[in-house]
Amino acid sequence: MSRPPVADEVSGLRARIAEWRRAGLRVALVPTMGNLHEGHLDLVRAAAGRAERVVASVFVNPLQFGPGEDFAAYPRTLADDLEQLAGTGCALVFAPSEAVMYPQGRDGTTRVEVPGLGDMLCGTSRPGHFAGVTTVVAKLFNLVQPDLAVFGQKDYQQLVIIRQMVRDLDFPVDVRGVPTRRESDGLAMSSRNRYLTPTERRAAPAMHAALQAAAEALRAGERDFVALQQAGMDNIESAGMSPEYFEVRRQDSLAPPAADDRNLVVLAASKLGRARLIDNELVELD
Numbered sequence: 001m002s003r004p005p006v007a008d009e010v011s012g013l014r015a016r017i018a019e020w021r022r023a024g025l026r027v028a029l030v031p032t033m034g035n036l037h038e039g040h041l042d043l044v045r046a047a048a049g050r051a052e053r054v055v056a057s058v059f060v061n062p063l064q065f066g067p068g069e070d071f072a073a074y075p076r077t078l079a080d081d082l083e084q085l086a087g088t089g090c091a092l093v094f095a096p097s098e099a100v101m102y103p104q105g106r107d108g109t110t111r112v113e114v115p116g117l118g119d120m121l122c123g124t125s126r127p128g129h130f131a132g133v134t135t136v137v138a139k140l141f142n143l144v145q146p147d148l149a150v151f152g153q154k155d156y157q158q159l160v161i162i163r164q165m166v167r168d169l170d171f172p173v174d175v176r177g178v179p180t181r182r183e184s185d186g187l188a189m190s191s192r193n194r195y196l197t198p199t200e201r202r203a204a205p206a207m208h209a210a211l212q213a214a215a216e217a218l219r220a221g222e223r224d225f226v227a228l229q230q231a232g233m234d235n236i237e238s239a240g241m242s243p244e245y246f247e248v249r250r251q252d253s254l255a256p257p258a259a260d261d262r263n264l265v266v267l268a269a270s271k272l273g274r275a276r277l278i279d280n281e282l283v284e285l286d
């Protein structure tokens, strides 16, 4: 199976998409930062099931990394990514340089920000992170002008924020979320799992186990959200991780839920060695 072609300039990207548009084909976008794993390939396959042409972008976006975060260390593996994309239905990879994406420089570029939603949960410990995400995703939407775009549900807060941006700015893009792909012990697949030492890797599934326990308790009728959140933090800590948050929220708005809310999500983030892990469990009652 052959690797998809790569466009690294806007002109090449637009020329290819214009051909597809003239032929009346639907176009899907799967934004990524590369270092692809099966979770990303699920996104591409889901996109290929809904559009005739899929563009995957590979760009390690500096705007979404804070000072002291892993921007420099983030694995850049384009040749391997292209191998993995062969046979998934990806028609084109857009892999721009930073100069192509931000010709005015990182600090000089226009920003897109979703206030409120971007400041809670992961936004508390990563100020500016979600503004970096929405800025690059807005730009990719304008460059590709896709009919639909596919994101992983592992970054659940990111998905909610992108949906809000699409509503607020009237992007004509159908945003789809795809369930999290997991290792056999439950750990959510992530490019950052490679930072874990063997001992940390053995401890890491504890966060998913804690999320599942909370989800089960909610399904069984538990409504003491504060107690559930505390138990989740304790479970993660006793597995040797440093929990950042463990929260029960509403799926649509990420607001704290009322006792009669039916569509909930339990979200957690914790530090484990060099890695910062995030995960969530969706809970639909009834």
Ligand code: PAF
Pocket (backbone or CB within 6 Å): 031, 032, 033, 059, 061, 064, 133, 136, 137, 155, 158
């Ligand atoms: O989820 C990611 O990998 C990134 O946040 C995204 C959406 C590709 C934007 O850089």
